[in-house]
Amino acid sequence: SNMIKVAVVGGEGIGPEVTAQSRRILDWFAAKRGVPMTLREAQYGLIPYLATGRVLPEDTAEAMDEADAILWGATGGPETKEVPAAARKAGSLLGLRSKYDLYANLRPIVANPALSASAPLKPEVLDGVDFVIIRELTSGIYFGEPRGIETLPDGQRRGFNTEQYTTNQIRRVARSAFELARTRRNKVCSVDKANVLETSVVWREEVTALHKEEFSDVELSHLYVDNAAMQIVREPRQFDVMVTGNIFGDILSDCAAMASGSLGMLPSASLGPVDRYGRRKALYEPVHGSAPDIAGKGIANPLGSILSVAMLLRLTLNRPADADLLEKAVQTALASGARTVDIAEAGAKKLSTTEMGDAVLNAL
Amino acid sequence: SNMIKVAVVGGEGIGPEVTAQSRRILDWFAAKRGVPMTLREAQYGLIPYLATGRVLPEDTAEAMDEADAILWGATGGPETKEVPAAARKAGSLLGLRSKYDLYANLRPIVANPALSASAPLKPEVLDGVDFVIIRELTSGIYFGEPRGIETLPDGQRRGFNTEQYTTNQIRRVARSAFELARTRRNKVCSVDKANVLETSVVWREEVTALHKEEFSDVELSHLYVDNAAMQIVREPRQFDVMVTGNIFGDILSDCAAMASGSLGMLPSASLGPVDRYGRRKALYEPVHGSAPDIAGKGIANPLGSILSVAMLLRLTLNRPADADLLEKAVQTALASGARTVDIAEAGAKKLSTTEMGDAVLNAL
Numbered sequence: 245s246n247m248i249k250v251a252v253v254g255g256e257g258i259g260p261e262v263t264a265q266s267r268r269i270l271d272w273f274a275a276k277r278g279v280p281m282t283l284r285e286a287q288y289g290l291i292p293y294l295a296t297g298r299v300l301p302e303d304t305a306e307a308m309d310e311a312d313a314i315l316w317g318a319t320g321g322p323e324t325k326e327v328p329a330a331a332r333k334a335g336s337l338l339g340l341r342s343k344y345d346l347y348a349n350l351r352p353i354v355a356n357p358a359l360s361a362s363a364p365l366k367p368e369v370l371d372g373v374d375f376v377i378i379r380e381l382t383s384g385i386y387f388g389e390p391r392g393i394e395t396l397p398d399g400q401r402r403g404f405n406t407e408q409y410t411t412n413q414i415r416r417v418a419r420s421a422f423e424l425a426r427t428r429r430n431k432v433c434s435v436d437k438a439n440v441l442e443t444s445v446v447w448r449e450e451v452t453a454l455h456k457e458e459f460s461d462v463e464l465s466h467l468y469v470d471n472a473a474m475q476i477v478r479e480p481r482q483f484d485v486m487v488t489g490n491i492f493g494d495i496l497s498d499c500a501a502m503a504s505g506s507l508g509m510l511p512s513a514s515l516g517p518v519d520r521y522g523r524r525k526a527l528y529e530p531v532h533g534s535a536p537d538i539a540g541k542g543i544a545n546p547l548g549s550i551l552s553v554a555m556l557l558r559l560t561l562n563r564p565a566d567a568d569l570l571e572k573a574v575q576t577a578l579a580s581g582a583r584t585v586d587i588a589e590a591g592a593k594k595l596s597t598t599e600m601g602d603a604v605l606n607a608l
Numbered sequence: 609s610n611m612i613k614v615a616v617v618g619g620e621g622i623g624p625e626v627t628a629q630s631r632r633i634l635d636w637f638a639a640k641r642g643v644p645m646t647l648r649e650a651q652y653g654l655i656p657y658l659a660t661g662r663v664l665p666e667d668t669a670e671a672m673d674e675a676d677a678i679l680w681g682a683t684g685g686p687e688t689k690e691v692p693a694a695a696r697k698a699g700s701l702l703g704l705r706s707k708y709d710l711y712a713n714l715r716p717i718v719a720n721p722a723l724s725a726s727a728p729l730k731p732e733v734l735d736g737v738d739f740v741i742i743r744e745l746t747s748g749i750y751f752g753e754p755r756g757i758e759t760l761p762d763g764q765r766r767g768f769n770t771e772q773y774t775t776n777q778i779r780r781v782a783r784s785a786f787e788l789a790r791t792r793r794n795k796v797c798s799v800d801k802a803n804v805l806e807t808s809v810v811w812r813e814e815v816t817a818l819h820k821e822e823f824s825d826v827e828l829s830h831l832y833v834d835n836a837a838m839q840i841v842r843e844p845r846q847f848d849v850m851v852t853g854n855i856f857g858d859i860l861s862d863c864a865a866m867a868s869g870s871l872g873m874l875p876s877a878s879l880g881p882v883d884r885y886g887r888r889k890a891l892y893e894p895v896h897g898s899a900p901d902i903a904g905k906g907i908a909n910p911l912g913s914i915l916s917v918a919m920l921l922r923l924t925l926n927r928p929a930d931a932d933l934l935e936k937a938v939q940t941a942l943a944s945g946a947r948t949v950d951i952a953e954a955g956a957k958k959l960s961t962t963e964m965g966d967a968v969l970n971a972l
């Protein structure tokens with residue numbers, strides 16, 4: 245059939261709360277716009293662990309295996325103390341990224357004029373910010389071997405990890421960046437630490453070679469990661485597409501969160517390789533985590549998750565008009581003053597998670 | 609004798625220009641305040657390379673070896689193309705950090721109200737920012753072995769580096785942080801990525817153990833590095849002393865530069881172990897680099913270097929009153945409108961490097 249399969253996994257902390265609102269949005273697009281998809285909800289975390297001994301039970305693994313797209317909430321938080329580390333590890337988000345080879349993590353950073361009152365950056369710095377960080381997600385120091393903790397002959401402990409990148413790992417994510425840039429303002433900035441790390445020397449050389457071979461029409465620049473962190477705060481408007489490795493992308497995208505107004509607003513898509521049928525497995529999730537301090541209170545901002553649905557509509561379902569519609573509805577809701585606590589200026593009325601979901605549905 | 613020996617090494621790019629102003633400041637303190645020091649200037653970089661085949665010639669190495677404190681300018685830039693990589697490496701700044709075991713790199717971040725017009729962060733976010741990042745400087749991924757570039761059986765290249773920390777390496781830098789916090793607002797925030805890296809697991813455990821054993825009067829918190837990058841932009845005022853590893857400190861301190869107003873304003877001190885005579889080798893340098901794009905134009909901001917002299921007065925010379933005097937003179941110069949190009953608001957008069965040096969000397 246032509247039905248696209250979507251697995252909906254709220255997970256832990258505020259994950260289920262924000263994902264419940266995204267679920268309403270998905271239902272709306274299925275009912276009102278005839279978007280051809282089947283939804284399958286599945287559990288993840290402490291609750292299935294207590295029932296089955298697994299944070300990622302078989303039923304959930306199956307739902308995710310067969311899905312074209314996974315809408316993911318969040319994982320982690322203090323309740324994880326009740327789950328032994330080994331059980332955590334067996335079903336971790338890092339394991340899923342690796343299992344499905346979701347190597348290209350897209351994190352759009354778009355400043356929202358309506359939010360500038362609560363943002364730390366000046367309005368004139370935020371004005372016009374619109375870029376995408378592509379973070380390599382299945383290699384680098386997150387997965388490099390050897391890794392571990394050892395005891396030295398003198399009794400000290402030593403922790404060690406391996407940062408590493410190969411030609412193919414670099415080229416495929418750089419390719420994603422160049423291709424995306426061609427649909428935007430045609431600029432790629434590659435970020436590394438080639439003045440210190442051999443891993444980054446190979447990174448820079450391979451990005452440069454691929455650019456020369458296939459993408460010389462795209463404007464390419466390189467920044468050291470320390471300078472990139474500063475430039476993202478100093479003048480975020482200068483960027484179009486930024487591509488970088490796993491740990492640098494982790495740090496820079498949180499740093500860039502403030503150039504969008506709030507971490508709670510940020511969506512992401514993690515894409516795997518294109519298979520022989522032209523399909524591409526994808527996981528969509530808000531950039532924010534499980535936020536244990538506010539979990540269960542019904543006050544989390546669902547817009548990061550809802551905007552992840554817009555990415556799902558655009559990238560997996562190939563419905564750009566519907567994606568635009570949803571993004572505009574979010575703008576409309578914000579412009580009309582809808583605010584959750586994380587983006588509310590002093591004195592503003594604060595909506596609950598569900599009320600923010602209502603506001604977006606009303607604007608649709 | 610009681611004379612403190614200071615080696616003055618301008619280096620490359622804007623390094624010699626800004627260091628020339630710091631030299632004037634040092635001369636002023638020697639002449640007018642009787643600060644007991646001898647200064648020895650030494651060359652570094654392309655010029656000595658062309659004359660001797662070494663970027664760090666013997667005479668400079670000797671000046672630095674015998675010095676109590678080194679005032680360093682900058683290294684690197686396009687002119688380095690003329691120096692082969694091996695010659696660069698033989699005399700690199702990383703090599704010097706390692707040779708003198710300068711493990712504790714202090715980077716104070718103090719917001720300057722006078723600069724808020726040209727800063728990207730809102731005045732109310734900058735207001736009251738005053739913290740110190742202590743970056744571990746002689747271990748971590750900068751120095752870990754094995755490292756290199758290899759060719760795989762299938763012809764791909766692979767770059768690899770080793771991140772690593774041992775008990776003693778972690779504890780000595782954490783000790784510096786706790787001790788510094790006791791002289792300030794008594795708060796330490798340790799930054800790692802313990803949810804992913806074994807190196808960070810050991811880091812967090814050792815910091816926690818040392819805290820419990822010897823510093824339980826200090827308030828200790830932990831942040832993941834991605835969250836820390838965001839918090840530095842979102843609410844930099846929350847920090848007092850932040851301690852972290854080499855690469856995280858490199859990125860976070862540039863990110864924090866914008867919380868001070870400008871990278872050009874930031875000083876640093878890199879401290880070695882205390883020897884049996886109670887002395888502690890130190891290298892003082894502005895956080896900015898060689899800035900090849902503006903080198904030779906006489907427009908670089910010398911305040912990062914001049915404020916490094918204030919750190920030298922405080923930490924090596926043990927002259928806190930003189931350090932305060934110099935820091936106040938910088939404030940006075942800024943308050944009276946003295947601006948180099950990097951910190952000038954639109955339409956403001958822009959001083960040359962030398963004129964900014966004059967402005968500080970006039971304020972002394």
Ligand SMILES: CC(C)[C@H](C(=O)O)[C@@H](O)C(=O)O
Pocket residue numbers: 338494533803804834
């Ligand atoms: C939760 C953590 C393992 C994860 C990461 O570091 O990748 C998160 O910070 C993210 O950015 O998705």
Ligand SMILES: CC(C)[C@H](C(=O)O)[C@@H](O)C(=O)O
Pocket residue numbers: 439440470702858897
């Ligand atoms: C020039 C470079 C090697 C250096 C570093 O990465 O340590 C610089 O960025 C710094 O922060 O001092």
